[in-house]
Amino acid sequence: MSALTRESLWAKLRERGLVGGELPAPEADRSPWFVRAMLGVAGWIGALFVLGFVGMALEGLMRIAVASLAVGALMCAAAATIFRARDSDLVTQFAFAVSLAGQALMANGWFDLLRLSSAAALVVGAQQAALFFLLPNFNHRVWASWSGAYAVVFALGKLGLAALAPAIVSAAFLALWLREFDHPRRGRLLRSGGYGLAIAAAQAAVMQGPLIHVLLFAEAAGGDRVVMWIGAAAAGAVLLWAVVALLRREGVALASGPGKSALAGAAILAVASLKAPGIGPATAILLVGYANGNRLLAGLGIATLIGYLSHYYYSLQATLLEKSVLLAAAGLALIAARLALAKLWPETGIKNHA
């Protein structure tokens, strides 16, 4: 970023009385999301090798659950100390890899002690939640948030409640991102958790249904029909909640033209979610991304929608005929809603200033 551009942005805000004093010095670790993503993926690859080293060097010890837990905890503690002590790329990447390998050892210990059960998954979820707060690094927090959320999804699957996962993870995602601007001093903490939950919500929205259930949870059943209906209804409700919350945040009355238009579109997609439960959460990610001016989240929402529709073709929840009727009806209803939008919220007369 050029100094001139930062200066002009600061001056613009100062002119309106939104900031005061001199322009702060640029932060050294501000980098675009794809640089962080590169570091995260590389750290993950590095962690696999570190885990291979520890696994081979301490092979005998790793077969004892408690030893695996203890070594894993020590590695995470060492990583926490390194994160707090130094902030260079090299040291941070090393701590990231050591912590990830430590977490894998701890997860191995818990699953060894408690078998491949929902209890073990919930303990791993709690472990990741604790590490989220204890290890102060953005990429690490994204990882801890995602893996913790996915441990909960796994626990739900083991309890026969996998159908509730898309709605629960999406609700957590929304609860966080809808408050992104309410706690600016904790912004980085919120966003790191939010990105982890965004990935988990996208994954839970796309990867659902009986086939995925067998692959992920090694269970033949996808939960009973009542749970599936509740999960699908909740997935639609999550979208409606997102729309209502955003309308309130923007100060738009629900009964106004814009409010009715937005609610009509959300209601159509919520109804479609009853038979295609990925639609609600995917649209919610897109909406919140757009509302918060976050193009990465909005892009993730679009990718989730495309991913879900591609997966939906192969899902075993309904016949292709039923799916075709649902999609065509929802598509037509959305186009009709767009036509209604022109009447309820005409383009002319919109105030374009903030």
Place this chain on the structure above:
Amino acid sequence: MLQPRSEILSWGEQGRIAPTDLRPALRLAAILPTPAQWRRFLDRMLLFMGAVMLAAGVIFFFAYNWQELGRLAKFALVEALLVAALWLVWRLGLERAPGKAALLGAALLTGALLALVGQVYQTGADTFELFAAWAAAILPWALLARFPALWLLWLAIANLAITLYFQTFGGWLGIAFDLERQLWTLFGFNTLALAIAEASASPQGERWALRVLATASGALATALAIIAIVDAEHHSAWGLLAWAAWIAAAYAFYRHRLRDLYVLAGGALSAIVVAVAFLGQHLPSMDPGSFLLLGLAVIAMSAAAGYWLRTVSAESGR
């Protein structure tokens, strides 16, 4: 690289912007949407989601192959929808969003029509031929419309046609024996598409579609290099050379000609993966020490890449 959103949020974290002033500041910097932008977004979302879901519904319907509906009725249905979509394109024009949405719908419906022809007349055509014909049929529309989403749809269909071709003619174990030729073809196709797209792109235009293409091209180059390293007996070293050429070209173009940090970050990750594959392949044995060495190598290379990318990011550009 100007990131006004991150910058304002960072000032908020430092306490330089009061919590109540954060959203007004983001609005002032045009980060948060205005009412007019919200209306436009809602309009586009309803339009494109409606068009895609309707067309997907039609494709699903013909994939179901409902026997109770006669062949004439099936053709009449899909052709009527296709004609209606094209009529809308003609009436609304390609400059407006509804015209583009109608064209996207028409492109999807073309696939349904071609699948129906194969289904009804049992043409004996392989699946790759359906996708190749589909890509050929909608190519003129993609050329005319210059609309990124339609281009990406076209590229996805063409990639699928190439993949299915190698699955059909790949010998008795399909992909396994013809993997290298398939990767070469996909790499050549996507790299050529990327070069054409970059040559014709507007410097100030949106880059998301170009980045998707660059990701595909770079991932395929990386895959070619990795199979050349880990299975040198069965694969030629040309894959490694092609990857090196890709990295050099990407560095020259995206560092010096048109600064795109996204592609540079992807290239750095690709270089780390290839270097680790090379190191792993040439270590005398995979003992604990080798694992530690590889882990430390990844950590060191990624840290160096992160430092370099931040340095580039600090310069002006995109």
